[in-house]
Amino acid sequence: MRHLSTVDLKVEQVSGVTIVHFPQEVDAVNAAAIRERVLRLLNNGVTEMLLDLTGTRFLDSAGVHIIVRAHGRSTALRVPLSAAIPEEGTVRRVFELTGLSRLVPTTIGLPRSAGPAASRSCSTARARGRGRKPRR
Template sequence: MRTNIVRSESLMVSYDVVNGWTVVEIDGEVDAHTAPAIREAVINLLAEGHHHFVLDMTFVAFMDSMGLGVIVAITKRIREHEGSLRIAAASGRILRIFNLSGMQESYEIYPSAAEATQSDPSPGSLAHWPRPSPG
């Protein structure tokens, strides 16, 4: 059951648990105005005991450098909890931002949340972040 955790004029963040993953769906723009709310939402979920995340960015219309910064901040927090993180990004625009920033090598990026949640989470999969996992 999808639960809304952030709702504003320009952003909606909700989550659901699928196959051991907490799928955080972001709908709207990820920028200097919305990034703090997204970060806080994920930190609250970590505090509630969620450790394995898929950031579903399928409905993100725009993302700037603050958006990339919040993903890095979230990743650090998840890593501290020996969790894991995957990105679901169907939009070519979002994928291009990851490619241009060089961050595509640091994350497991899937075309959809459904594909990202097909396999079970592996605790500590961010141990080598920001470098790709060996193997």
């Protein structure tokens, strides 16, 4: 089991936004350390936060809990919070199934102002699974 201090979270400031880059896997092993770091950043006066999950390939219920707690804290502190998720894969599906994309403003990929990756807004209809092309 990992010790809390061994989780490497890249945190950077871009145009006044604190970007927290989540690791490839977020689960019960590292969730406490990630949650602690995210909440500490919010409590220390960031003006806006983006949770970058574009490089995350696995997110379990402990990871969902981190995002819900961050949303609650950011709402209480009146700090804008958003999330960037991959276009496809498990993390995107978790956001759709749990309703996280309706709770937290979500983009597909990093916003242009936050990094080199192109992004699209994740509309509510698309996040709920509507608006997709039918499978053949």
